[in-house]
Amino acid sequence: MKLLTPGTVPEATAMLRDSGGRAKPIAGATDVFVHWPVRVPADDEIFIDLSGLAELRPHRWTDDELILGALTTYWDVITDPRAAEEFAILVQAARTVGSIQIQTRGTWAGNIANASPAADGVPALMARDAVVELTSAEGVEQVPLDAFYLGYKRFVMKPDQLITAIRLPRRPHHFESFIKVGTRRAQAITKVGVAIAHSDAGWRIVANSMAPTVRRCRALEEALDDQAPLRSPNDFTPLLTRDLAPIDDIRSTAAYRLGVLARVLYHELAPVCGSVGPSGAAS
Ligand SMILES: Cc1cc2nc3c(=O)[nH]c(=O)nc-3n(C[C@H](O)[C@H](O)[C@H](O)COP(=O)(O)OP(=O)(O)OC[C@H]3O[C@@H](n4cnc5c(N)ncnc54)[C@H](O)[C@@H]3O)c2cc1C
Known part of the structure; x- marks a missing residue:
């Protein structure tokens, strides 16, 4: 198995492109580890560890939006008092995910990309009209979360794209x-x-x-x-x-x-x- 460790988003998207869509990004790894390849031949899998990409970590507030980075965890939102005021539904959903250990590692973006029908973060994001920012070496695309899924574990995100942000309109x-x-x-x-x-x-x-x-x-x-x-x-x-x-x-x-x-x-x-x-x- 190969584990790649990019230092920037452009490096990460170039690695995705160069792998021909075979590489799999890892964020908190709480879903990836469940299926960790213990028995496949070592060269079969390529992982790209996103955890060193500091620019993807924070969530931030603009006049119009709350923007979650691709590495923003449930815990980041739970512990932001402003989120409790303006996005109570995200905090409620986050508190139901796994346990505190999972909430401190698991990311909203990983929940979207894992594409489980049982995902708990996704309904709260979708109910608040979230838009997913997808980035590849070719450029950036914005997709409404309610148009992201095509069927069971299928979505519009292409193998060379990363979720880089989740944008939520600030609306009373x-x-x-x-x-x-x-x-x-x-x-x-x-x-x-x-x-x-x-x-x-x-x-x-x-x-x-x-x-x-x-x-x-x-x-x-x-x-x-x-x-x-x-x-x-x-x-x-x-x-x-x-x-x-x-x-x-x-x-x-x-x-x-x-x-x-x-x-x-x-x-x-x-x-x-x-x-x-x-x-x-x-x-
Ligand atoms: C014990 C346990 C309990 C859990 N309980 C719950 C629960 O109650 N509710 C719930 O919804 N989930 C639960 N989960 C699942 C998991 O924790 C969540 O889905 C979490 O949000 C996944 O985030 P992650 O950062 O760990 O993703 P990872 O495991 O790193 O990745 C998950 C998937 O997303 C892809 N991915 C990650 N980041 C990106 C990105 N930026 N761009 C493109 N693709 C990306 C990966 O390639 C992988 O396919 C649980 C898991 C465990 C192990």
Whole structure:
């Protein structure tokens, strides 16, 4: 195995290009180490260690955006009081990831690129209209996170591209919430997860572990934007199935996932809206 250690982003993207797309970037390595190649022939794998690229580490605030670097960890966000004020949903989601050890090493960019349908950082970022900055030796591209995934573990990022930043518009929110349902409160893979955000840009409802990718529930978002009456969890189900496709697997069943998500959403949204929709009574 080869481990490459670039000193700058251009060096890293040149290494990616020169490997013909074979090299794999490593950030916090919390996902990469799970699949660490202990039995493949040594020359089969090339890794590019991004951890020395200081320019990718910090997150920063501009007048309009919060910009997470590709090496910004969950812990960096949890410990920033400004993030708790303006991006509470990111802090809520970050606190559900693994354990403190994972939160101090794992990065938001690694969560996006690992492309797990159960990723907990991605729904919160997507609910806040995150844009992913992709950099290659050829240049820089900006991709809305809700257009990043093409299917299970497939995305628009090309093998010669790196995530170099995640940009989040700073926008006042009337409501936001992140709910993770798992077998316990720490070190649990999500069975059902959802990020909910409401601003003047409309509702965002983003589910994880409910489809081959983390996905926006656009039919439900439209119904909420139109103030359609949603009087019971049963009213949520047909809207959710237009966008989601949960499966039976070792952790849960499709029916359980859908039933729980509909109930979680109903109970989160009913108190916020007074009633869900103009004529619906919260109960
Ligand atoms: C014990 C344990 C518990 C966990 N619990 C959770 C949990 O509760 N919720 C959750 O969502 N995840 C969880 N994870 C998974 C993991 O911690 C997260 O997905 C984390 O955000 C990955 O970030 P990383 O920096 O460690 O990524 P890495 O492991 O370094 O990389 C992950 C993938 O992203 C790619 N990559 C990394 N950075 C870049 C970049 N800048 N550009 C392009 N590609 C890149 C890598 O090539 C790799 O394919 C857990 C992992 C462990 C080991």
